[in-house]
Amino acid sequence: MIHSKTDKATGFEKRFENINTVVFDDSTAASKEVAKEIAALIVEKQDKKQPCVLGLATGSSPKGLYAELVRLHKEEGLSFANVISFNLDEYYPMQPDSVNSYVRFMKELLFDHVDILPENCHIPDGTLSKDAISAYCNDYEAKIEALGGLDLQILGIGGNGHIGFNESGALQNSKTRLVALDHMTRVAASSDFLGLGNTPRTAITLGVKKIMEAKRVILLAWGEGKSDIIKAAVEGEITNKVPATYLQEHDNATFVLDKEGSSKLTRISKPWLVEQVEWTDTMIRKAVLGLALDLKKPILMLTDDDYIENGMSDLLASVGQSYDINIKIFNKLQNTITGWPGGKPNADDSKRPERATPAKKRVLIFSPHPDDDIISMGGTFKRLQDQGHEVHVAYQTSGNIAVADDEAHRFANFVTDYNKHFGIDSPEANKIFKEATTFLENKKDSDIDTPEVRHIKGLIRKGEARATSYFVGLKDEQIHFMNLPFYETGTIEKNPVGEADIQLTMDLIEKVKPHQIYAAGDLADPHGTHKVCLDAIFEAVKRLKPKPFMDDCWVWLYRGAWQEWGVEEIEMAVPMGPDQVLEKRYGIFKHQSQKDGVVFQGTDSREFWQRAEDRNKETADFYDMLGLARYAAMEAFVRWHY
DSSP, rough: OOOSSSSSGGGGGTOOOSSEEESSSSSHHHHHEEEEEHHHHHHHHHHTOOOEEEEEEEEEEEETHHHHHHHHHHHHHHOOOOOOEEEEEEEEETTTTTTTTTHHHHHHGGGGGGEEEEOEEEOOOSSHHHHHHHHHHHHHHHHHHTTTTEEEEEOOOOTOOOTTBBBBTTTOOOOOOOOOOOHHHHHHHHTTTTTOOOOOOOOEEHHHHHHSSSSSEEEOOSSSSGGHHHHHHHHHHOTTTTHHHHGGTTTTEEEEETTTTTSHHHHHHOOOGGGGOOOOOHHHHHHOOOOOEEEEETTOOOOOHHHHHTTOOOHHHOOOOOHHHHHHHHHHTTTBBBOOTTTOSOOOTTTTOOOOOOOOSSEEEEESSSHHHHHHHHHHHHHHHHTTEEEEEEEEEEEEEGOOHHHHHHHHHHHHHHHHHOOOHHHHHHHHHHHHHHHHHHHOOOOOHHHHHHHHHHHHHHHHHHHHHHHTTTGGGGGOOOOGGTTTSSSSSOOOHHHHHHHHHHHHHHHHOOOEEEEOOOTTTTTTTHHHHHHHHHHHHHHHTSGGGGGGGGEEEOOSSSOOOOOOSSEEEEEEEEEHHHHHHHHHHOOOGSSSOOHHHHHHHHOHHHHHHHHHHHHHHHHHHSSSSSSSEEEEEEEEEO
């Protein structure tokens, strides 16, 4: 069984956390540990000749867990013959063969790959008539009760703290039922349904009461995107506004997190409040900048009393007066600001984030999707080009799934009409566009885009990316379309990084021999594409490290439309004036298929250009609040040392 690694005798964790919480380095390690516990439970029940009753969840969090359970079955002989499963929920209405049904999800990720009996797999039925749902839900609970209850319940957590589809406001004694989905939940799921308008408004969910009756509960949560709600669920008061807080009253529940998911917990974000820490330069910077932002005071205005009253007296005792600490941190933050992201020629670079030499650098910007470059670092992109560096941009994926069907339909009709008007006779091209048009006109929820449709959608995004690069000033030989194979599945679900992806990345790096690599470090990307693209880059760079040209190659990580680096993390901040902010906006506008009703809106209703501008302004506002120079906007970067 997974136990907290914190020493309970100290009581440190108890000061803030109201539930057993275990943090792993990454979701892979965490998933393997949870799978090990489940496997042990299954075997224990087998030895007793008893069924093992599992409550299972869907969504992104348990995918690694299911993959490890499948591996344990295939490679280590773990049998699921005695397992009886009950899934938490299902959208309503929902056909079982739909690409978004949880029946299909569970079959593809687990059930079809292990020896569980089909009759032992229970998932709420999304095809029922409404008047049959109440009796069905009562029967669903009766089946669980007849088996003695759930031995173990796996949970994820929604951005509003929901467990299952027990949304904000759900009561602790709620039963299995049909529920209306919260707007935030629907927006978060809208990417799977290619738009909010296609996303179901209701679902059938196991009630909180049955979840709380499970003998053991494990909640999985990964990524920075979940960090705020995790803090609320673990450290906050029990409230029906955050149903996950009910688990604080369960006597055998554990939250299993990765580092990013745990990042807002007090023991992670402010460890000096729970234990004695070593006051390294990194820890001091984190503490002082966090204090200044919390108090909304410039760094140089912080006093000894501010430190003492906010749990940082140990820092004063260890290092010295606040006055001296403040100056040191102020100067370090000041030195992150540069208008020369490629390094300033003929200048003292001892305190600058980038080297002065060579004056003209080869720069390789990796963009996971065809618009991440301009959205995330468009001002820096343009400045690098304007300052005379040899800038290359590499679009790692086609981004084709983010193009709406009607946009592809319009494009296909345009090409067909164009060919007819000018008498261009290409039977093969005409066949492709005709088949694509026919498919789109008859597409069902259960259909995956054909290769022809994916090709058309990819062409749309390729044209937009090229237009942006031209706008910045690049020539064709500086624009690279990688089309990494992991992405081309035709569905939201992508493959893990493969050898072909790594090799293509290595080949391009070797071809350019860059002095700078820029890569997307936005691990909160809801689609996971950024993470796979970054994994490919990291592995490629590690393998190429022995090459002589890599001695001069620095890797900078940017973040995208979803979130920004914390001020305490930033190592290079590139300021922008009002004109440069507008210029970046015009570059983003080149991506017309991603404007006005973008497919992957996420939980944010703003368009990407608005998010980018607000995020860049917020970074500049933080610097201003901390007492540094005021700019219209800033793009932020962190260096990765390999």
